[in-house]
Amino acid sequence: xxxxxxxxxxxxxxxxxxxxxxxxxxxxxxxxxxxxxxxxxxxxxxxxxxxxxxxxxxxxxxxxxxxxxxxxxxxxxxxxxxxxxxxxxxxxxxxxxxxxxxxxxxxxxxxxxxxxxxxxxxxxxxxxxxxxxxxxxxxxxxxxxxxxxxxxxxxxxxxxxxxxxxxxxxxxxxxxxxxxxxxxxxxxxxxxxxxxxxxxxxxxxxxxxxxxxxxxxxxxxxxxxxxxxxxxxxxxxxxxxxxxxxxxxxxxxxxxxxxxxxxxxxxxxxxxxxxxxxxxxxxxxxxxxxxxxxxxxxxxxxxxxxxxxxxxxxxxxxxxxxxxxxxxxxxxxxxxxxxxxxxxxxxxxxxxxxxxxxxxxxxxxxxxxxxxxxxxxxxxxxxxxxxxxxxxxxxxxxxxxxxxxxxxxxxxxxxxxxxxxxxxxxxxxxxxxxxxxxxxxxxxxxxxxxxxxxxxxxxxxxxxxxxxxxxxxxxxxxxxxxxxxxxxxxxxxxxxxxxxxxxxxxxxxxxxxxxxxxxxxxxxxxxxxxxxxxxxxxxxxxxxxxxxxxxxxxxxxxxxxxxxxxxxxxxxxxxxxxxxxxxxxxxxxxxxxxxx
Numbered sequence: 052x053x054x055x056x057x058x059x060x061x062x063x064x065x066x067x068x069x070x071x072x073x074x075x076x077x078x079x080x081x082x083x084x085x086x087x088x089x090x091x092x093x094x095x096x097x098x099x100x101x102x103x104x105x106x107x108x109x110x111x112x113x114x115x116x117x118x119x120x121x122x123x124x125x126x127x128x129x130x131x132x133x134x135x136x137x138x139x140x141x142x143x144x145x146x147x148x149x150x151x152x153x154x155x156x157x158x159x160x161x162x163x164x165x166x167x168x169x170x171x172x173x174x175x176x177x178x179x180x181x182x183x184x185x186x187x188x189x190x191x192x193x194x195x196x197x198x199x200x201x202x203x204x205x206x207x208x209x210x211x212x213x214x215x216x217x218x219x220x221x222x223x224x225x226x227x228x229x230x231x232x233x234x235x236x237x238x239x240x241x242x243x244x245x246x247x248x249x250x251x252x253x254x255x256x257x258x259x260x261x262x263x264x265x266x267x268x269x270x271x272x273x274x275x276x277x278x279x280x281x282x283x284x285x286x287x288x289x290x291x292x293x294x295x296x297x298x299x300x301x302x303x304x305x306x307x308x309x310x311x312x313x314x315x316x317x318x319x320x321x322x323x324x325x326x327x328x329x330x331x332x333x334x335x336x337x338x339x340x341x342x343x344x345x346x347x348x349x350x351x352x353x354x355x356x357x358x359x360x361x362x363x364x365x366x367x368x369x370x371x372x373x374x375x376x377x378x379x380x381x382x383x384x385x386x387x388x389x390x391x392x393x394x395x396x397x398x399x400x401x402x403x404x405x406x407x408x409x410x411x412x413x414x415x416x417x418x419x420x421x422x423x424x425x426x427x428x429x430x431x432x433x434x435x436x437x438x439x440x441x442x443x444x445x446x447x448x449x450x451x452x453x454x455x456x457x458x459x460x461x462x463x464x465x466x467x468x469x470x471x472x473x474x475x476x477x478x479x480x481x482x483x484x485x486x487x488x489x490x491x492x493x494x495x496x497x498x499x500x501x502x503x504x505x506x507x508x509x510x511x512x513x514x515x516x517x518x519x520x521x522x523x524x525x526x527x528x529x530x531x532x533x534x535x536x537x538x539x540x541x542x543x544x545x546x547x548x549x550x551x552x553x554x555x556x557x558x559x560x561x562x563x564x565x566x567x568x569x570x571x572x573x574x575x576x577x578x579x580x581x582x583x584x585x586x587x588x589x590x591x592x593x594x595x596x597x598x599x600x601x602x603x604x605x606x607x608x609x610x611x612x613x614x615x616x617x618x619x620x621x622x623x624x625x626x627x628x629x630x631x632x633x634x635x636x637x638x639x640x641x642x643x644x645x646x647x
Contacts, residue, residue: 061380063406064471066554067518068485070511073564077145077379079371080566086146089131093153096126101157105445108159108281111273116163116283117197117241124194128154129168133176134395138189144382144399145375151320152374155327158449159281165324166237167191169317171198174246174258177396178301178309183260187244199242201233201261201287202310211248211310212256216289218249220296227251227259227299229267229292235456240273240283247287248306255304259294267292278448314457315403318410319381321457322374322417325450329367329417329424332446333645336363336428339435339443341640350431351640354629359427360639361632365581368647370420373558377409408470411463412551418453418460425450464547465540471550472529486526489519493616506567510560510586513623517553517593520620521546524597527613531604545600552589552596559585577638577647580631587626594621 061071082090100122101108107115123129132147133139155161172191175183175198190196207213216231229249236245245261261268271286301309337360340351350356384402389395403410425447429436436443454460475482525546528536536542559582566575597617605613639645 062480064408064474064480066557067471067521067550068480068482070515071557071561073561073568076558076561076565077375077382078562078565079375080562082145082149086149089142089146090149090153092126093128093150096123096128097154097157097160101160105158105281105442109445111240111281111283116160116281119160120163120167120197121194123154123164124192129164129172129194130192132168133172133188133192137176137184138192144385144402145378148320148323148375148378151323152327155324156331158328158445159279161324161328162279162282162449162452163238165317165320166200167194167198167242169320170200170246170313171238171242171244173313173316174200174300174309175244175260177313177400178258179260180297182297183300187260191244196243197238197241199236199238199245201236201239201245201247203233203235205232205234212307214248214250214256216247216249217253218251218257218259218294220251221293224296226293226295229259229261229289229294231289233287235274236270236285236287238283239270239285239287245287246300246309247289248310249289251303256306257303258300258306258309260298260300261292261294265292265294276452278445278451280448312400312404315407315410316399318414318457318463319374319377319403321453322370322413323378325417325421325453326367326370326374328446328450329363329370329421330645332421332425332428332443332450333360333363333367335443335446336360336424336431337639337644339441340431341643343433351636354633356431357633357636357640358629359431361584361635363424363427364635364639364645364647365584365632366420366423367645368578368581369555369559369585370416372562373416373555374413376558376561377406377413380409381406408467408474409554411458411466411470412554414457415460415463415467415547416551416555418450421450421453461540461544464544464551467547467550468525468543469537471525482522482526486522489522489616490526492519493523493612506572507560507564509624510582513586513590514553514557514560516620516622517549517556517589520593520597520617521549521553523613523616523620524549524600527609528600528604539603542600542603545596545603548596549593549600552592556582556586556589577635580635581647583626584628584631584635587623587628590621590623594618597621 100119104115127140128150130139131142131150135141151165154164175187191198202211204214204216206215216229218227218229220227231249233247243263247259247261249257249259251257267290269288271288274284276284340356340360341349343350381402384405385398388398388401393401425443428443429447432441432443435441438444474480528542532539563575563578563582566578594617598614601610601613601617
């Protein structure tokens with residue numbers, strides 16, 4: 052495999068067929084002083100302004116959420132990625148990702164701020180005319196105005212292009228008349244500005260900027276939800292809603308470009324927010340475990356609890372490794388595109404599109420890591436975890452939505468493989484050559500021993516083999532099923548899970564190698580433990596996903612050969628994960644917080 056010399060050179064999904072240099076991989080330990088200050092400022096804002104008001108937020112106290120968003124705006128937390136000429140700070144993508152993580156532990160507030168700074172602001176920032184940007188973006192970035200986004204309808208969720216809301220030009224040609232409804236609109240109850248999608252003449256899917264107060268625009272009552280109770284969620288109704296023609300956003304008939312490109316950024320930022328939530332839930336659970344006594348001792352002394360604490364930390368740490376690896380790629384690609392002459396909006400959207408596969412991976416990973424952490428957190432709390440008096444119950448309820456919005460995790464899994472195969476077919480990604488080499492390797496005599504003298508060589512070899520398992524399984528499925536593959540969603544999701552596990556564990560390994568090179572092995576023993584536990588478990592998962600996929604489409608000798616291939620590619624040396632988890636948990640218990 053070819054070793055990449057510059058992080059910016061790598062294409063989306065190219066990590067699957069090429070080695071990545073640890074030295075060129077961005078890791079959280081690379082934050083500069085300013086970035087760390089921004090992250091600390093976000094944490095302090097949650098601790099002083101948001102968490103103390105959590106109960107009031109959940110009761111939808113009138114005016115409270117908008118006031119908190121305005122306060123966040125006053126502190127510069129809403130305009131980090133907005134260009135300076137539009138009233139923003141103009142910071143790079145890593146810093147804006149850090150803000151998403153830093154504010155991610157704020158429960159319903161995190162949902163409101165993510166919607167406002169993401170889908171509420173970015174469509175206008177990236178696709179608006181100069182006049183539209185000057186009118187709306189400075190007020191949105193300061194928090195004076197609040198933003199929302201209307202795409203979903205009662206009968207079109209994942210099928211966004213199936214929307215029924217229509218628009219027709221008025222007789223005098225000055226307005227479009229919008230008719231229809233939107234549902235599940237975050238910030239809908241108080242927003243001032245909405246990006247809404249409708250079909251002009253029932254055909255041309257187009258985005259419009261709609262302001263509160265436009266004639267013919269009304270909203271429904273607040274939804275009663277399982278979680279994120281403090282997040283305003285309403286339906287929007289349009290009955291001959293008069294929208295000035297100058298409020299068409301982007302090109303007529305090209306609304307899908309806005310909807311789908313914004314989602315790429317939103318998926319990665321969602322991962323950042325869930326990471327922030329996972330860290331806060333882990334600390335809450337850790338504090339409880341240390342303080343809670345049973346059988347005359349802290350429950351944190353028990354092996355079962357240590358296992359939970361360690362696994363929560365391992366998954367959180369691995370997710371963080373993959374998130375910032377991806378964020379830096381987007382950052383580097385954006386810089387490259389700007390330097391080539393692209394305007395800032397095309398640069399970031401182009402960078403996010405390049406890594407759309409990784410953004411989908413991160414959305415699935417982050418939301419499922421948070422779900423795991425809060426679920427184990429409730430278990431650590433025991434019966435108290437089921438009581439509203441303990442914050443972990445709120446974290447549990449609020450986490451569940453993350454696997455649904457920004458595209459369900461099932462949709463994102465299907466997208467991962469669909470985008471991968473389409474890029475291969477278009478020549479953007481050379482999967483054919485590596486896949487052919489794997490097929491040849493299956494027919495050859497396996498290599499035994501050797502090549503393990505260098506540090507981390509066993510782990511690097513394991514991950515290279517995981518990639519071979521993916522190429523073998525996906526390649527065979529394509530050859531066997533051809534056009535029928537798109538309807539075999541179970542197989543596609545098996546392959547996607549193999550990809551997610553491999554990308555995550557490789558990110559963790561690259562982080563450890565880079566840390567060991569700069570700090571020495573003795574300084575990163577706990578990180579090595581986390582990486583090796585994750586690697587060991589990933590092998591078992593990839594084995595199952597691969598076998599399930601192969602058994603679904605192959606038979607006879609072909610099936611036997613590929614199952615032997617999976618067995619060969621996931622072969623691992625024994626590793627004592629129990630003791631490793633205990634070491635990790637004992638460090639966290641000693642520190643009294645997540646400190647990795």
